Amino acid sequence: MSSVNADAKHTGDDRAKTPGQLTGAVVIVALVSAVSGMLYGYDTGIISGALLQITKDFEIAEAWKQVIAASILLGAVIGALVCSYLSEKRGRKGTLVMLAAVFVIGALWCAFSPNPVVLSLGRLVLGFAVGGATQTAPMYVAELAPPKYRGRLVLCFQIAIGVGIVIATIVGASESVPWRWSIGAAAVPAAIMLGLLLRLPESPRWLIKDGDSDKARDVLNKVRPPAYDVDGELDEMTELTRKEEAAKTRGWAGLRAAWVRPALILGCGIAIFTQLSGIEMIIYYSPTILTDNGFSESVALQVSVALGVSYLVAQLVGLSIIDKVGRRRLTLIMIPGAALSLFVLGTLFATGHSGRDSVPFIIACLVVFMLFNAGGLQLMGWLTGSETYPLAVRPAGTAAQSAALWGTNLVITLTLLTLISGIGVGPAMWLYGLFNVAAWIFVYFRMPDLTGRSLEQIERKLSEGKFRPADFAR
Incomplete structure (x- = not known):
């Protein structure tokens, strides 16, 4: 390694360990990300309870239930891909401003829908905002946050998803709030998000790529504490941007480069396993599954609230310890517990122990899962995308990862309700338990621990072909 590179590495290492403090601007950036995460959790979670009301109002069958629930996800895939381009051309902040407006429009559209077709289209629009926000917000925070706090600030987005889910399940369990009001209420935090964004700066890393180093310096001076080495960070960003502009590895085409492929495999693999692990199955359909198996609507909705609270508590605990325990270690510890709970839950249903006497065991399995x-795998879904990809391909990489997750x-x-109708609840739970086993194997062999590393250090390791778990051992 040359002396220049060695000095740059030393500077990056020292800066990553600088205690410093969070500035007000960075806190507001994290707050905006949190609001977008809350909207994601609320807009996707509210359908769990609302679907029971919508089924009665529109007199729809199982197929329409799946379409209404899934339409927001199709929109999310489209939003993630489109916003990759927009965040590159218009900037991270500009893209988020547009998405906040779409959140407002989508929520009101759904609230005034006269039939399931219009409702599905409205949720498609809402999904565009959800997918775009999940692609752009964590990246925006990661590019503005100091390395020491990056993991926790990016995970504010993930925690806010849990808050949104809890609020959605409480609203649904009340059974007194009409579904149109419960869905339309999301327009209020979306408007707040829009107002906050208008006061925030653009990402300094994007500004440097756009050729405005002076403005990037101004942004860094606003979002870093007084004693922070702004010049050193700016020089490191500028040098990295210069190398990337001269390199062939750029944009979507750059994702095919051999040295970038490990990041793409890790990001998309984690994204896919966060969904295959069964989390959305439980969030979207637990009331439907429980009522179809003899539970009353009231009990099913109360269980949904318990699950939402469990989600939030686990995320908060995970957030508080992730930078101490490490991303990789925490994930490997938590996945086996989720897998075991699904295997036990599947056994209860498969052996006919799903009646009134087994209710406490079923609820316990759901909560433990x-x-x-x-508290483990879900924390990694958005965090890996925000910090894994090189700057020149980061929008494309995070878009591909978001599309993989939403797809x-x-x-x-x-397919879930159809799958359960075909093979039963028990075997379906076993299948998702096996997906968790596969997720553990994937994390063990493919996921390095990026805790405490600057984005530039991570990219340097990737470019050197040292992106296996052993290469990040301390």
Whole structure:
């Protein structure tokens, strides 16, 4: 390694360890990301309880239930891909401003829908905003946050998803709020998000790529504490951008480069397994599955609230320890608990122990699954996308990862009720338990621990072909 590179690496290492403090601007950036995450959790989670009301109002069958639930996911796939281009051309902030407006429009569209067709189209629009936000918001935070706090600030987005899910399940369980009001209420936080965004700066990394280093310096001076080495970070960003502009590895075509492929495999693999692990199956359809198996609507909705609270608690605990335990270690510890709970749950249903006497065991299995899944694998879904990809391909990489996540979610949502009708609840739970086993194997062999590494350090490791778990051992 040359002395220049060695000095740059030393500077990056020291800066990553600088204690510093969070500035107000970075906190507001994290808040905006959190609002977008809350909208994601609320807009996707509210359908769980609302679907029971919608079924009665529109007198729809099982196929329409799946279409209404899944339409937001198709929109999310489209939003993730389109916003990859927009975040590159218009900037991270500009894209998020547009998405906040779409959140407002989509929520109101759904609230005033006269039939299931219009409702599905409205949820498609809402899904565009959800998918675009999941692609853009974590990347925006990651590019503005100091390395020391990046993991926790990006995960504010993930925690906010849990908050949104909890609010959605409580609203649904009340059974007194009409579904049109419960869905349309999402327009309020979306409007708040829009107002906050208008006060925030653009990503300094994007500004450098856009040729405006002076403005990037101004942004860094606003979002870093007074004693922070702004010049050193700016120089590192500028040098990295210069190398990327001279390199052939750029945009979507750059994802095919051999040295980028490990990041793409990791990001998309984690995204797919977060969905195959069964989280959305439980969030979207647990009330439907429980009522179809003899539970009253009231009990099913109360269980849904318990699951939402479990999700949030697990995320908060995970957030508090992730930078101490490490991303990789935490994920490997938590996945087996989620898998075991699904195997036990499947056995209860398969052996006919799903009646009134087994209710406590069924609920316990669902809650245990949620705790282990939400506190482990789910934390990694958006975090890996925000910090894994090189700057020149980051929008394309995060878009591909978001599309993989939402595409998997779409397939699951469109087929789950049909799958359960075909093979039964028990075997379906076993299948998702096996997906968790596969997820553990994938994480063990493919996921390095990026805890405490700057984005530039991560990219340097990737370019050197050192992106296996052993290459990041401390």
